[in-house]
Amino acid sequence: MKKMTTLMALAFTGALSTPLWAADAVPHEAGIESEGYVWNKMEGEKLEALKARGDALRGEIAFEICQGCHRKGALGRDDGTYPRLAGQHASVLIKQMTDVRAGRRDNPKMLPFAGHDALSVQDIADISVYLRSLPSPADNGKGDGKALTKGKQLYDKDCATCHADNGEGDGPKFYPRVSGQHYKYLLREAVAIRDGARRNANPMMVKAIKKYSDQDLEALSDYISRFASK
Amino acid sequence: MNHKRSQILTALLLAGGFWATAHAGDAKEIAASVCAACHGEDGNSVAPTFPKLAGQNAVYLQKQLKDFLSGKRKNEAMEPFLGSFSDGDTSALGVHFAREKTAPGTVEDATLVEAGRKLFQDGNTDSGIPACAGCHQVDGMGNDRYPRLAGQHQTYTLAQMQNFKSGARNNDKGKIMRSVAERLTEAEMKAVSEYLAGMEVK
Incomplete structure (x- = not known):
């Protein structure tokens, strides 16, 4: 599992070679690894996008460049990629997109399709409003179902306070909805957050799951993946 | 005054209508005399190095033509013909080719x-x-x-x-x-x- 973790971290942060025409440097901002890191600082493009009035129809059009990966209807892939x-x-989507653009969340695969050449701040607001309105059916990827009791116990103890009893999250507080999410993605991100690889993570969450084993995170992710979808 | 204004407006609208019709005619003529040699008479090129334009989306075609004219898109084979049409023709040319029917392609491998x-x-x-x-x-x-x-x-x-x-x-x-x-x-x-x-x- 340790090996798997390393592999996943590599796949996630692995540098893709930069082509000659891409003159823009890969952005990098201080994250959780730095002293004095403040989670979810209200400034810059994030603040602009939050202030902008999003339009779902424009968002559907702007989302065309995203749906090659996130799939039609933004349902993602159950292989967790x-x-x-x-x-x-919408608040969570705005935070994550602007974090990727600013280099607070490392995602070289996504960057060219969410960077400044590809999307305007208004596009980000539009896409976020469009996505929040979409249904999330119960066909998301699940775990093996073998440790759900343990998963529930951990969730109720450490996660429910922020992510809510049924994984709804909290929009105004920028806590993501986790219900309906694919098991493999939940697990990959939980591992990355625990190990400090996700640099825009909330220190409260890192602290909450710091002592979790890989098996704990598997049980937890499996339990979450079975929440009733929206 | 109002009457006169509406007369002017009508005249302008009529002129505009003729202008558009004239341009649609121009597009057909440009397509036949300029584009056809490479892209085929009906926009279905024979030589596979030249794109089929038949059935292409009009707005997309218009953008490409504008880009060729402005130099944003460069192509040696297109260069000699860029003087044969102007920015004002691009819309009508796009519509012209978009209306043609795409001939099926051939799989080689x-x-x-x-x-x-x-x-x-x-x-x-x-x-x-x-x-x-x-x-x-x-x-x-x-x-x-x-x-x-x-x-x-x-x-x-x-x-x-x-x-x-x-x-x-x-x-x-x-x-x-x-x-x-x-x-x-x-x-x-x-x-x-x-x-x-x-x-x-x-």
Whole structure:
């Protein structure tokens, strides 16, 4: 599992070679690895996108460049490579997109399709409003179902306070909806957050799951993947 | 005064109508006298190095023509003809070719089609290649923003992907196609070109 973790971290942060025409440097901003890191600082493009009035129809058009990976209807893939975005809080989507653009969340695969050449701040607001309105059916990827009691116990103890009893999250607080998400994606991100690889993570969450084993995270992700979808 | 104003308006509208009709006529004439030699009389080129324009989306065609005129898109074969039409003709030319019917393409290497289909519809999650269908649509018909690819000559499709990859073609929206092509292997580009050539034309 440790090996798997390393592999996943590599796949996630692995540098893709930069082509000659891509003159823009890969953005990098201080994250959770830095002293004085403040989670979800309200500034820059994030603030602009939150202030902008999003339009779902424009968002559907702008989302065309995203749906090659996140799939039609933003349902993602159950192999965990691309998360489900349908039904996610607009605030969360804005935070994650602007974090990727700013280099607070490392995602070289996504960057060219969410960077400044590809999307405007208004596009981000539009896409977020479009995605939040989409249904998230119960066909998301699940775990093996073998440790659900343990998963529930961990969730109720450490996760429900922020992500809510049924995984609805909390839009105004930027806590993601986790219900309807694919098991493999939940697990991959939980591992990355625990190990510090997801640099825009909330320190409260890192602290909450710091001592979790890989098996704990598997049980937890499996339990979450079975929440009733929106 | 109001009456006079409305008379002027009517005259302007009529003139506008004649102007548009004249231009539609111009487009047909330009297509026959300028474009046909390479792109075919009905917009279905015979030589596979030249793209089929028949059935291409009008707005997309217009943008490409404007880009050729402004120099944003460069092509040696197109260069000698850029003096034969102007910015004002691009809209009518786009509409003209969009109305023509695309001739079906011919698959040259059928063994590549399935790999091409998979890449087009599903992408490559290992190398981060989005499914082409995301923008170009599941049926390869594209829309105003992204070109129709169904039925296009594989030679032309392949050359465009290679040009996006090298950066020789750089008039794509938001560097999106260059970012995708950068991740495509030569084998993937060939496979998807074959799939597109054999795709059903509507």
